[in-house]
Amino acid sequence: MAKTPAGGARPPRADARRNQERILAAAREAFTRHGVDASLNDIARRAGVGPGTLYRHFPTREALLEAMLADRYHALAGHARDLAGTAPPAEAVPRWLSAFVRDLRAFRGLATSMKNALYDEGSVLFVSCKEMQVAWDVLVVHAQVAGVVRQDASPADLLRLAAALAWATEDLPEDTTEADRLLDLMLTGVMRG
Amino acid sequence: MAKTPAGGARPPRADARRNQERILAAAREAFTRHGVDASLNDIARRAGVGPGTLYRHFPTREALLEAMLADRYHALAGHARDLAGTAPPAEAVPRWLSAFVRDLRAFRGLATSMKNALYDEGSVLFVSCKEMQVAWDVLVVHAQVAGVVRQDASPADLLRLAAALAWATEDLPEDTTEADRLLDLMLTGVMRG
DNA sequence: ACCTGAACACCGTTCAAGT
């Protein structure tokens, strides 16, 4: 029994754990430099492992991405809950969306991965950011009840529009304010009258 | 002199002209089916030519795309001029943007090509849609003078936002109305008060 | 249990050789 604990995964072998960490570090650097379409063979090479080892730990590119982003999504969920408790909805919604867009601009192509996830509930990435989605839903519904967000703009709509803004600005310098300017256009509306 | 007319290109050889047409037809089908990242080798194969012949006629993927889209951009330019003369700005702007988004949804990945073009004035695609951009500029400025479009929303902003909507909806069925719904959110604004 | 790395079927792109 001590050797096969019911329902529990054995602790990973030391070399496996080390490889996993090295792969993640190499992937983070490659994605930052070349975007989420960076070569997986190259990542394995730089991590000092064979391609098979990378695939053993992360069966798909999306799984690799998810492992790198789980923390961020968890933090965004916390941020949404904080804002719900401390800021008026009219401020909370734009502020959270701005943070979400900023995070989606971390790697080129990340907005596209997020879009795919938002349209596919079975995807690893969708599941991974579910906590965030729930917290965001609450925040938006509050804002709708308060009358500051249109009823026909769903929380998912806003996530998709934010992803679209991240996509539109993903090749601009990291410190650009263009994303926030376009976000303002979108939230307050382009047309008058 | 008759054999080397000053400044004029000789009429293309018959086989060259035929190959060009076959390549364009194959590319149109491949882009429709697989998106703008479709395999160029495969397109050459289906057109019945060697890869070198494809590259001779279209040195880059963008050049191939441009040849397929030039007509469409010309038509969109005409559409913008028509609307400027016949419809009130408050209707003309949303109607043209809707048509632009529809065209950008013709192939998967086309919105991304357009985004790249809009940020690179030297690109083949940027030059190719210049007539369209000029006509659109006129339409938007009219709308701004009439007070129906914000002064701080430039014509280029609106093209980028429209491309972003096409990107956000590019994997949805061709006949979806989702793009128009999101366009309305963007134009009239998500937030109230 | 985990890792290695050769192997496979692709890809974009080039360029010598043909006609």
Place this chain on the structure above:
DNA sequence: ACCTGAACACCGTTCAAGT
């Protein structure tokens, strides 16, 4: 003047062979 197609350096992915 134009075309061919082999060739090069990649890519993602798999899997037999090792330890």
